[in-house]
């Protein structure tokens with residue numbers, strides 16, 4: 001299937017590695033121009049060079065911290081100026097710290113809200129005028145299945161991403177008529193350096209924790225970055241434009257609910 005992404009301009013947050021890098025690779029491979037952002041410039045430039053080599057695509061690296069309102073504005077303005085418009089926004093970054101819900105003070109909560117929820121609302125506010133000017137577009141948020149089925153220790157991300165899911169659904173009701181679809185993907189366990197660090201830090205030992213998790217996952221494996229990126233590519237493409245307001249888990253069946 002040709003996803004008709006040639007000539008589209010996409011912004012992919014957290015594009016220097018992991019899920020964001022995988023999304024940038026798939027979108028660029030499908031012919032989109034892809035702007036990637038992250039905080040560390042050297043890693044971001046290296047990722048851009050790697051993506052160019054793998055896909056032959058146009059990759060625009062922009063160093064930014066998604067927790068800063070100015071950086072959000074600057075990323076969108078720079079992409080619009082350099083690429084002539086914006087069709088696709090993928091909100092993705094790192095995540096707030098883990099810990100027991102009662103252990104966090106207001107500063108920790110404010111930081112988490114800024115990183116996960118305000119980031120999304122700021123980016124959306126900036127890109128929607130550009131999408132309207134193009135006659136449509138697509139917004140996609142990466143959260144986690146723990147926003148639907150919380151896990152102890154994940155209070156900061158589960159609470160703020162539940163807010164993202166509510167925001168995205170509301171937004172989809174309000175901007176569908178502009179030809180903009182809004183969706184959220186909730187990954188389960190996806191094989192990235194972030195997850196490998198979590199495994200390595202576990203008291204159980206990396207291999208034991210992986211075996212335990214695999215046994216919990218009906219598909220009996222940890223997900224790959226491509227499992228997420230391929231769905232993103234469909235949802236942000238013209239072929240996925242009738243799909244909006246959804247929060248879709250990509251988790252090998254981990255979520256234990258019919259909804």
Ligand SMILES: NC(=O)c1ccc[n+]([C@@H]2O[C@H](COP(=O)([O-])OP(=O)(O)OC[C@H]3O[C@@H](n4cnc5c(N)ncnc54)[C@H](OP(=O)(O)O)[C@@H]3O)[C@@H](O)[C@H]2O)c1
Nearest residue numbers: 014016018019038039040065066093094095144190192194
């Ligand atoms: N991997 C999983 O199993 C899994 C499962 C469910 C949900 N998720 C969520 O999916 C997202 C991506 O996960 P991942 O495993 O791909 O993580 P990752 O490999 O650690 O990559 C995170 C990316 O985001 C960038 N980033 C982090 N903080 C940022 C900030 N404040 N501003 C701008 N960029 C920032 C990082 O670059 P810099 O550090 O240079 O900024 C990097 O490019 C996270 O929110 C994660 O919680 C992951």
